[in-house]
Amino acid sequence: MPRYLRLMDSLIASGHSRVSSSEIGEKLGFTPSQVRQDFSNFGEFGQQGYGYNVKALREQIAGILGTDRGYKAVLLGVGHIGRALMGNFCFSEWGFNLVHAFDVDSTKIGTEYRGVAISDMKELDSYLQSNPVDVAVLTVPKDVAVEVARHLSTCGVRAIWNFTNVELFEPGTDVIVENMHFSDSLLSLGYFISERQDEEEKQKK
Amino acid sequence: MPRYLRLMDSLIASGHSRVSSSEIGEKLGFTPSQVRQDFSNFGEFGQQGYGYNVKALREQIAGILGTDRGYKAVLLGVGHIGRALMGNFCFSEWGFNLVHAFDVDSTKIGTEYRGVAISDMKELDSYLQSNPVDVAVLTVPKDVAVEVARHLSTCGVRAIWNFTNVELFEPGTDVIVENMHFSDSLLSLGYFISERQDEEEKQKK
DNA sequence: TAGATTGTTAATCGATTAACAATC
DNA sequence: TAGATTGTTAATCGATTAACAATC
Numbered sequence: 001m002p003r004y005l006r007l008m009d010s011l012i013a014s015g016h017s018r019v020s021s022s023e024i025g026e027k028l029g030f031t032p033s034q035v036r037q038d039f040s041n042f043g044e045f046g047q048q049g050y051g052y053n054v055k056a057l058r059e060q061i062a063g064i065l066g067t068d069r070g071y072k073a074v075l076l077g078v079g080h081i082g083r084a085l086m087g088n089f090c091f092s093e094w095g096f097n098l099v100h101a102f103d104v105d106s107t108k109i110g111t112e113y114r115g116v117a118i119s120d121m122k123e124l125d126s127y128l129q130s131n132p133v134d135v136a137v138l139t140v141p142k143d144v145a146v147e148v149a150r151h152l153s154t155c156g157v158r159a160i161w162n163f164t165n166v167e168l169f170e171p172g173t174d175v176i177v178e179n180m181h182f183s184d185s186l187l188s189l190g191y192f193i194s195e196r197q198d199e200e201e202k203q204k205k
Numbered sequence: 206m207p208r209y210l211r212l213m214d215s216l217i218a219s220g221h222s223r224v225s226s227s228e229i230g231e232k233l234g235f236t237p238s239q240v241r242q243d244f245s246n247f248g249e250f251g252q253q254g255y256g257y258n259v260k261a262l263r264e265q266i267a268g269i270l271g272t273d274r275g276y277k278a279v280l281l282g283v284g285h286i287g288r289a290l291m292g293n294f295c296f297s298e299w300g301f302n303l304v305h306a307f308d309v310d311s312t313k314i315g316t317e318y319r320g321v322a323i324s325d326m327k328e329l330d331s332y333l334q335s336n337p338v339d340v341a342v343l344t345v346p347k348d349v350a351v352e353v354a355r356h357l358s359t360c361g362v363r364a365i366w367n368f369t370n371v372e373l374f375e376p377g378t379d380v381i382v383e384n385m386h387f388s389d390s391l392l393s394l395g396y397f398i399s400e401r402q403d404e405e406e407k408q409k410k
Numbered sequence: 411t412a413g414a415t416t417g418t419t420a421a422t423c424g425a426t427t428a429a430c431a432a433t434c
Numbered sequence: 435t436a437g438a439t440t441g442t443t444a445a446t447c448g449a450t451t452a453a454c455a456a457t458c
Contacts, residue, residue, distance in 0.1 A: 002389040006372045020439065027372075032439090033427050040441055048440040049434040065392045066399055080289030085387070087285050088346075094391050134398060141293075158398055161391065167211045167233075176401065178394040182290070182385065184207040186299050186366065187270045189383040191206075193339060193363050194271055196381065225415065237415090238451050245417055253416040254458040413458105420453080427446070434439085 001038070001065055003028055008058035020051035067095040072133040073161075075101040076148060077140035078108050078118055081163050085137060086114050096135065100127060128155045137161045149177075206243070206270055208233055213263035225256035272300040277338040278366075280306040281353060282345035283313050283323055286368050290342060291319050301340065305332060333360045342366045354382075 007027055011019060021032040021039075028035075039045050039052075045060050046052045062068070073096050075082055082101065091098045101118045103109060109120045119127065136157045140148050145164035152160060152175070159176035162168055168177045212232055216224060226237040226244075233240075244250050244257075250265050251257045267273070278301050280287055287306065296303045306323045308314060314325045324332065341362045345353050350369035357365060357380070364381035367373055373382045 002386065002392045003372065005392075006370075006386075006388075010372060022439085031427060033429095034425090036439090036441065037426080044441070046440050047434060048432070049438045051439065066395050067392070069395060069399065071395060071398065080285065080292050084285030084289050089387055091391075094388050095395055096391060135394065158401070159394055161394055165211075167208065167215060176394065176397045178390055178397070180385070180387065180390050181207065181211075182294055183211075183299050185383055185385050186296075186301060187207045187210075187272070189340065189364055189366055189381065190271050190274060190276060190300055192381045192383070193276060194274065196363065227415085236451060238453095239449090241415090241417065242450080249417070251416050252458060253456070254414045256415065416455105416457080418453100418455090420451105422449100422451070424449080425447085427444105429444080430442090432439105432441080434437105 001061060004038070005058065005061045005065060005067075008054055008061060011054045012058060016054055018051050019054050019057070021046070023051075065095075067093070069095045071096050071135055072131075073098050073135040073137055074124075074127075074133050075116070075137040075139060076103075076121070076124070076152075077138070078103040078105070078113065079139060079141070082137075082139035083113060085139065086116055098137075099131065099133065102127075125155060128157070132156055134158045135161055137163070139163045142166055206266060209243070210263065210266045210270060210272075213259055213266060216259045217263060221259055223256050224259050224262070226251070228256075270300075272298070274300045276301050276340055277336075278303050278340040278342055279329075279332075279338050280321070280342040280344060281308075281326070281329070281357075282343070283308040283310070283318065284344060284346070287342075287344035288318060290344065291321055303342075304336065304338065307332075330360060333362070337361055339363045340366055342368070344368045347371055 004024070007024065021035040024030070024035045025032045036046070042064050043060070045057050073091065075086060075098060078086070078101050086098065086101065098116055101113070101116050102121045102124050103118055104121045108118050111118055134157070136152050136159075138145065138149060138152075138160050142164055145162075145166040146168065149160055149162070149168050153173055157175065159178065160168065162177055162179045165181050165183050168179075209229070212229065226240040229235070229240045230237045241251075244262075247269050248265070250262050278296065280291060280303060283291070283306050291303065291306065303321055306318070306321050307326045307329050308323055309326045313323050316323055339362070341357050341364075343350065343354060343357075343365050347369055350367075350371040351373065354365055354367070354373050358378055362380065364383065365373065367382055367384045370386050370388050373384075
């Protein structure tokens with residue numbers, strides 16, 4: 001679904017107003033059938049003989065994905081990745097609102113970065129009590145990841161967006177964990193490369 | 206598979222030497238059947254009545270994922286995310302070797318960061334000709350992403366690790382693209398939260 | 411030997427694809 | 435009306451799960 005949204009945005013940018021399931025499928029590597037079925041799960045967005053209206057479809061998808069929900073988020077750990085997110089990632093575009101950041105480094109505490117205030121990690125609890133948030137963005141160092149995550153799960157946070165490359169908990173906990181494991185992605189990449197290599201060698205024979 | 210690898214590492218760290226498919230499944234949210242089938246695709250790593258030897262299994266998985274392949278990589282765009290990767294991400298741990306970085310900013314060109322030299326983006330072509338690499342890590346700003354990626358696909362790069370949150374090409378190109386789309390992940394997170402909310406409201410009734 | 415747990419085969423389930431009537 | 439393309443139903447495929455014989 002997010003990929004559809006991104007495609008619609010790029011189609012809008014390039015001035016297309018109309019698109020068929022076959023065109024979408026071709027761009028994204030799906031079959032036309034799959035595209036139509038994906039959409040028809042949520043309603044009837046197209047028109048026979050015409051296709052889909054790009055702008056209307058974009059709004060439908062955005063609605064399904066809930067890009068207007070305004071969930072609140074705090075960020076824990078203003079290191080490289082933390083700053084990368086604070087600086088270059090547009091939370092609001094995706095329905096989130098980054099309201100505060102926390103760190104343990106005294107040179108960062110009390111400052112703000114790109115309009116987001118940075119407080120002492122020690123104040124996290126009291127902050128969350130008066131300002132409940134939905135999501136914690138976990139960009140702390142690897143070695144404190146589990147500890148901080150455990151703590152978070154007792155603070156009423158609904159979900160953790162995990163950038164630490166650490167496997168967080170056994171399932172069963174009621175906190176949602178969404179992982180951004182760079183290493184997983186890179187390993188897949190390596191796997192694809194070696195697969196491709198194998199194919200090429202076969203073809204030579 | 207990467208998740209199995211991470212789990213093995215954490216089991217080794219906590220001193221476990223033996224593990225059963227049920228234990229693995231429980232930790233990772235799979236059924237024991239699935240775990241056994243995943244492994245048996247690649248060989249027989251376990252022993253009836255005993256389970257799996259954690260260290261041996263770790264090495265098998267590492268071998269399957271190819272964490273020792275030593276693929277070469279260059280990084281394009283030494284911004285926040287670029288530096289986050291150069292500084293905190295251990296490429297070598299996952300079988301990759303980050304050999305060089307490129308940027309357009311003259312204050313960065315000629316310097317190095319965490320032992321990786323940064324050159325002018327203009328020199329990319331000539332560099333690649335004398336030093337062929339397997340992977341390009343794409344951490345450039347959104348608006349030049351497509352352009353740079355197009356260019357890369359003509360330079361003999363096998364794969365692109367894409368951090369730009371932009372949909373790169375139509376399938377059919379022979380360059381492998383592995384996406385690290387932060388927004389996709391965050392949208393999924395939002396979707397899970399709202400799903401959870403719906404469930405909770407149903408239970409109230 | 412008895413208990414445990416694998417590897418594998420068979421059964422189930424869901425997701426993808428193909429086909430086609432509906433209709434713009 | 436003819437052509438195009440949807441939404442949906444049926445067929446196919448693959449992946450997950452369950453079951454169980456093999457065996458440590």
